[in-house]
Amino acid sequence: MTNITNSALPAAEIASALPQITPSAPPQKPADNAGRPDKAEMKEALQAFEAIFARQLISTMRAGSLGDELFGSGAGEQFRDMNDSLLADDLAAKGSLGLADMMLKQFGYDE
Numbered sequence: 372m373t374n375i376t377n378s379a380l381p382a383a384e385i386a387s388a389l390p391q392i393t394p395s396a397p398p399q400k401p402a403d404n405a406g407r408p409d410k411a412e413m414k415e416a417l418q419a420f421e422a423i424f425a426r427q428l429i430s431t432m433r434a435g436s437l438g439d440e441l442f443g444s445g446a447g448e449q450f451r452d453m454n455d456s457l458l459a460d461d462l463a464a465k466g467s468l469g470l471a472d473m474m475l476k477q478f479g480y481d482e
Contacts, residue, residue, distance in 0.1 A: 410475070410480045413475060413478065413480055414471060414475060414480075417470070417471035417474050417475060418463045418464060418466075418471045419463070420470070420471070420474075421462075421463040421468055421470040421471045422459050422460045422462070422463035422464075423459075424468075424470060425458075425459035425462045425463055425468060426455065426456055426459040428459075429455045429458060429459055430452075430455060433451070433455065
């Protein structure tokens with residue numbers, strides 16, 4: 372190992388050995404709508420989010436059942452889950468919960 376204290380260089384020599392850094396112009400502020408998705412793309416994404424939220428909401432409500440079904444089976448549960456998923460998609464497409472519209476306004480797309 373090299374002993375640093377024995378090979379110490381004066382600060383001026385160290386500074387001259389470093390590459391010269393010149394300040395550049397400050398970064399330009401992007402245009403107001405640069406990189407911002409248009410309203411249709413945002414609405415589609417927010418409706419997908421609303422559908423996922425509704426799916427979670429419905430599945431949580433289903434988990435709070437009062438007991439076992441009389442003729443419960445795995446197939447019945449699978450079809451119920453598919454029906455719940457379609458219901459959630461339909462709720463989001465129709466805007467029944469209103470989450471997508473509220474979020475559009477929150478993100479400034481209410482013009």
